[in-house]
Amino acid sequence: MTAVQAKPDTFDSLDPATGEVVGSHPIHTAADVEAAVERARAAADWWAGLGFAGRAERLQRWKGVVTRRSAQLAELVHAETGKPHGDAMLEIVLGIDHTAWAAKNARRVLGRKRRSSGLLMANQAATVEFQPLGVVGVIGPWNYPVFTPMGSIAYALAAGNAVVFKPSEYTPGVGKWLADTFAEVVPEHPVLQVVTGYGETGAALCRAGVAKIAFTGSPATGKKIMATCAETLTPVLIEAGGKDALLVDADADLAAAADAAVWGGMSNAGQTCTGVERVYVHERVYDEFVAKVVDIAGKVRAGGDAEADIGPITMPKQLDIIRRHIADALARGGRALVGGADAVGDRYVQPTVLVDVPEDSAAVREETFGPTLTIARVRDMDEAVEKANATEYGLGATVFARTRGMELAARLRSGMTAVNSVISFAGIPSLPFGGIGESGFGRIHGPEGLKEFARPKAIARQRFRSPMNLTTFTRTAKTDANLAKLITLLHGKRR
Numbered sequence: 001m002t003a004v005q006a007k008p009d010t011f012d013s014l015d016p017a018t019g020e021v022v023g024s025h026p027i028h029t030a031a032d033v034e035a036a037v038e039r040a041r042a043a044a045d046w047w048a049g050l051g052f053a054g055r056a057e058r059l060q061r062w063k064g065v066v067t068r069r070s071a072q073l074a075e076l077v078h079a080e081t082g083k084p085h086g087d088a089m090l091e092i093v094l095g096i097d098h099t100a101w102a103a104k105n106a107r108r109v110l111g112r113k114r115r116s117s118g119l120l121m122a123n124q125a126a127t128v129e130f131q132p133l134g135v136v137g138v139i140g141p142w143n144y145p146v147f148t149p150m151g152s153i154a155y156a157l158a159a160g161n162a163v164v165f166k167p168s169e170y171t172p173g174v175g176k177w178l179a180d181t182f183a184e185v186v187p188e189h190p191v192l193q194v195v196t197g198y199g200e201t202g203a204a205l206c207r208a209g210v211a212k213i214a215f216t217g218s219p220a221t222g223k224k225i226m227a228t229c230a231e232t233l234t235p236v237l238i239e240a241g242g243k244d245a246l247l248v249d250a251d252a253d254l255a256a257a258a259d260a261a262v263w264g265g266m267s268n269a270g271q272t273c274t275g276v277e278r279v280y281v282h283e284r285v286y287d288e289f290v291a292k293v294v295d296i297a298g299k300v301r302a303g304g305d306a307e308a309d310i311g312p313i314t315m316p317k318q319l320d321i322i323r324r325h326i327a328d329a330l331a332r333g334g335r336a337l338v339g340g341a342d343a344v345g346d347r348y349v350q351p352t353v354l355v356d357v358p359e360d361s362a363a364v365r366e367e368t369f370g371p372t373l374t375i376a377r378v379r380d381m382d383e384a385v386e387k388a389n390a391t392e393y394g395l396g397a398t399v400f401a402r403t404r405g406m407e408l409a410a411r412l413r414s415g416m417t418a419v420n421s422v423i424s425f426a427g428i429p430s431l432p433f434g435g436i437g438e439s440g441f442g443r444i445h446g447p448e449g450l451k452e453f454a455r456p457k458a459i460a461r462q463r464f465r466s467p468m469n470l471t472t473f474t475r476t477a478k479t480d481a482n483l484a485k486l487i488t489l490l491h492g493k494r495r
């Protein structure tokens with residue numbers, strides 16, 4: 001029992017390559033969502049009561065089911081998003097790996113631990129443990145309909161919460177598939193439920209009294225969600241868009257950097273939150289790098305056949321944004337070395353490489369979310385860092401450099417940076433994932449991701465009576481004098 005029953009309003013998910021109906025799903029009303037959250041409350045108590053070991057065992061079994069049926073899930077991801085099967089499988093593999101990590105590490109990260117009790121309270125045993133929040137609402141996007149929500153769902157479940165998940169209206173079938181397979185290994189209670197529909201269903205989830213909303217999507221929607229959550233003081237985690245830069249230093253492996261730029265910018269037809277959108281290249285290697293990018297990007301093809309490298313643009317209205325960014329870049333002196341104005345069709349966008357694009361143009365400033373790259377020449381890496389950081393976004397970044405990789409990575413204003421590879425941080429479950437500024441706040445993945453879905457509980461247990469009891473009205477003047485001496489001894493030295 002997973003998908004919530006609601007009649008009669010339904011909506012269809014469509015194959016973006018053909019326009020055919022993939023599946024029909026209920027539009028869940030505010031009442032439906034409230035009912036789901038109510039059911040989840042009881043489920044959350046039961047799930048939390050299983051403890052780390054019980055939950056880990058169930059999550060590992062779920063992971064096994066998803067793995068064994070991954071071809072079926074990949075087919076559904078392909079149908080609802082249009083992405084090639086290989087790309088669908090890649091995000092599923094990463095989602096499985098994150099689930100395994102969260103299940104395996106939850107006790108270590110969240111379980112009870114001793115802390116130092118300090119000198120003043122030396123008679124106390126101090127412990128902290130991270131308890132589940134209760135019911136977590138997850139609102140997801142369509143571009144990685146498995147990997148992205150799993151970064152919240154798997155970690156929230158491992159931390160002991162029940163989850164009500166509202167998938168994107170473009171990928172409801174994938175969301176339902178995840179909840180249905182979870183219910184096979186956890187049939188007792190609706191620990192993971194799915195509610196489907198449009199933005200209103202998501203807004204209803206924000207108002208339904210959940211303990212936290214984990215949102216992934218655009219910054220504009222993130223702001224609406226914060227406003228809605230403010231009504232009930234519901235905490236939020238926001239994973240929003242990006243305008244990620246890739247930096248190429250003069251000593252970089254140019255073949256590897258060009259390959260990474262094209263894959264990072266164009267895989268999934270550029271519809272990747274941490275996709276490369278801007279490239280800044282040291283002037284000494286600019287021409288050689290650009291030639292390599294042109295060569296590789298020129299061979300990448302968008303299409304609906306099995307040999308195509310990238311699929312359609314999933315959301316038809318995104319085509320207008322991509323068209324506007326390319327047109328603006330060209331109108332303002334930019335040149336297309338691959339693709340260009342004609343690259344945008346009515347479902348597909350062919351790879352487009354733009355150079356000489358002014359830094360204040362839309363193609364450099366706004367999230368394009370298409371298979372496009374802007375490449376700019378820089379004097380040195382200081383200029384590259386400055387330009388890369390001149391954005392309100394701050395999600396991911398990439399540096400290609402032989403000697404200065406770590407130094408440049410640390411100076412980039414982004415939540416994650418890859419050095420000499422691209423987007424690799426997303427596949428390392430132990431690393432936190434999240435952004436700065438318009439890219440959002442809070443972290444999924446890793447220990448930080450587990451802690452997002454838990455609240456710290458501090459316990460001070462008295463082990464023996466202190467000769468210097470501070471927390472009593474029977475405290476004497478002698479105790480106060482001793483305390484003054486002790487604190488002077490500890491902290492009163494002149495430096």
Ligand code: NAD
Nearest residue numbers: 140141142167168198199202203217218221239240241273
């Ligand atoms: P979107 O913001 O349009 O929608 C995301 C989800 O929010 C959908 O489920 C939608 O139904 C729901 N929603 C819409 N209006 C709502 C409202 N008023 N209240 C509550 N919920 C509402 O985003 P999208 O087009 O699905 O996804 C693309 C965006 O997501 C891009 O900007 C991309 O960069 C970003 N993204 C970020 C990450 C990340 O981890 N930082 C990952 C993937 C995608």
